[in-house]
Amino acid sequence: MMYKDQLNRALQFKTTPKRIVSLVPSLTELICDLGLEAYLVGVTKFCVHPQHIRTNVAVVGGTKQVHIDKIEALQPDIILCNKEENTQDIVENCSVVAQVHISDIYTIDDCLALIIMYGELFAVEQKAQELVKTITAKKADFLKTIDNKPKPKVAYLIWKNPWMVAAQQTFIDYMLSINKFENVFGALQRYPEVDLKDEKFKDAEYVFLSTEPYPFKESDAIAIQASYPNIKVILVDGELFSWYGSRLIKAFDYFKKLHQEYLN
Incomplete structure (x- = not known):
């Protein structure tokens, strides 16, 4: 059987792959939500959903550094990677061990396409279709709630020391646009x-501090608020702005609440 990943790379399997190593936290959660948790033999130290997964499954490193020897010892049929989260070296080294499926996500349509890909690849087509249907419905419902709403300007901080923001060509920027937020660093x-002290911060009506990858706290929000008293600084759930698997089921309810609590 021949399949393709999201980089249009061909993958060949004689039978449905049953031993999965996932090097992407959001995809680990997706695999579990597709009913395939029993197939997982390796995950990263950042795979925190479901909470028990790192207890039940071997941890093979992080998303940028992995222990190839540990992966090889697990004898995987397939290794799940992502173009942004995993390095080219990781992909090349893993390719010596097993077939590597690479996701490439910028939009929700990319996410839904990946879910369908996994459904076909792992023979769980019905479950994949159900997930896609649920996410699509929740997105449509959310978009109705923000129809005719204004487009506030925001800055989305992902890191501290050095300060870093999410700009264009990122899934976060896409999710901001879904929310009708104008990214002041979008150029x-x-x-x-x-x-x-960048002048663009003065253009923002809101500064969002993400809980990941840097774990911003309320104390950070208070400190930045003191520097910009006319801007509302909000601590936001980074997973719901950046995870592109089945966590999207929860994202749109969260966005609805975010608008109701802070933007009305």
């Missing part, structure tokens, strides 16, 4: 370093 690329 920049990817995840640039910025000065907290």
